[in-house]
Amino acid sequence: MKIAFFSSKPYDQVSFNNTNQRFHHELVFLEPRLTPDTVSLAAGFPAICAFINDDLGEAVLKQLAHNGTQYIALRCAGFNNINLEVARKLGLTVVRVPAYSPYAVAEHAVGLILMLNRKLYRAYNRVRDDNFALNGLLGFDLHGKTVGIIGTGKIGECFAKIMQGFGCRLLAHDPQENSVCLDLGVQYTDLPDLLTQADVISLHCPLVPDTYHLINTNSLVQIKPGAMLINTSRGGLIDTRAVIEALKTGQLGYFGTDVYEEEENLFFEDLSDTVIQDDTFQLLQSFPNVVITAHQAFFTQEALGNIATTTLDNLQALEKGKACTNQLCP
Numbered sequence: 001m002k003i004a005f006f007s008s009k010p011y012d013q014v015s016f017n018n019t020n021q022r023f024h025h026e027l028v029f030l031e032p033r034l035t036p037d038t039v040s041l042a043a044g045f046p047a048i049c050a051f052i053n054d055d056l057g058e059a060v061l062k063q064l065a066h067n068g069t070q071y072i073a074l075r076c077a078g079f080n081n082i083n084l085e086v087a088r089k090l091g092l093t094v095v096r097v098p099a100y101s102p103y104a105v106a107e108h109a110v111g112l113i114l115m116l117n118r119k120l121y122r123a124y125n126r127v128r129d130d131n132f133a134l135n136g137l138l139g140f141d142l143h144g145k146t147v148g149i150i151g152t153g154k155i156g157e158c159f160a161k162i163m164q165g166f167g168c169r170l171l172a173h174d175p176q177e178n179s180v181c182l183d184l185g186v187q188y189t190d191l192p193d194l195l196t197q198a199d200v201i202s203l204h205c206p207l208v209p210d211t212y213h214l215i216n217t218n219s220l221v222q223i224k225p226g227a228m229l230i231n232t233s234r235g236g237l238i239d240t241r242a243v244i245e246a247l248k249t250g251q252l253g254y255f256g257t258d259v260y261e262e263e264e265n266l267f268f269e270d271l272s273d274t275v276i277q278d279d280t281f282q283l284l285q286s287f288p289n290v291v292i293t294a295h296q297a298f299f300t301q302e303a304l305g306n307i308a309t310t311t312l313d314n315l316q317a318l319e320k321g322k323a324c325t326n327q328l329c330p
């Protein structure tokens, strides 16, 4: 099948070209992000492959259908960027990669916790500058602390296992209890109780209308003063302005994030020679107790290989008229 890849980077080309030796699809890699302005590039392609920050709203979907595209393959797990109802009405089939390495994301979340707690970013720069003083680097033992996990699906479960290894007490909030987590000793509770008790709160739930701004001014008032908040899920789970206010008062002690509400205008690009126009992002960056990474939690060799295999497999199944278990329905 002829597939147009939007938002493609050199590492996508390497992993997809390697994997495609088994599939023999025709892959065309396009650098631009999919938007109403770039959708015309998809003309003549029965399938397109899109990533996290591609725009798959109504206008783009209508144009894709008009151009003759039938299949949309998301090379990611989250699908908050696509209007599935409109896609269904237009007869577009949407597939995704539900799991490619929950370990990658869980391990990155733990990396953010250690980075913030032990101030590794400051320590690294200090030692390189021959400054061996310890003032300002004081951390805390994770052993014995309470970790609150919001969303205990595939990634939340991996995260729970790792944090149990640190000797943490584990609380979780999820409408669906996970039996592996229960066996680990995770205690399920409601969101207000988790927020009140947790020293570290980590988000592992999807961004859906119900979870938009799950962490907001009201929830930040409920957290334990000085708690740490980690977000490796989606930026829209958090009201960034509310987080900034809570950081300013000290109510929130640390914030580590791999995602940002307005990240589509920033992440995955080298903007080091430009003036960033997003004042909220710049203010967030200025806090000494904030660590931001640019949506790299998924970015491991294993994950890229699995993403390529599942995506090309999904499209092969659709091409052959077979049922695809990774198809998304509204």
Ligand code: NAI
Residues within 6 Å of the ligand: 077, 078, 098, 099, 102, 105, 150, 151, 152, 153, 154, 155, 156, 173, 174, 175, 176, 204, 205, 206, 207, 210, 211, 232, 233, 234, 258, 259, 295, 296, 297, 298, 299
């Ligand atoms: P999953 O579908 O296995 O688990 C999600 C869990 O969240 C489910 O158990 C679900 O019941 C729970 N949930 C739903 N609504 C909730 C709510 N209101 N409160 C608490 N829990 C709720 O998904 P998985 O694979 O664990 O991924 C989680 C999220 O991680 C994805 O939706 C995606 O947004 C994000 N992600 C981020 C990546 C990154 O590179 N930063 C890479 C991959 C995923």
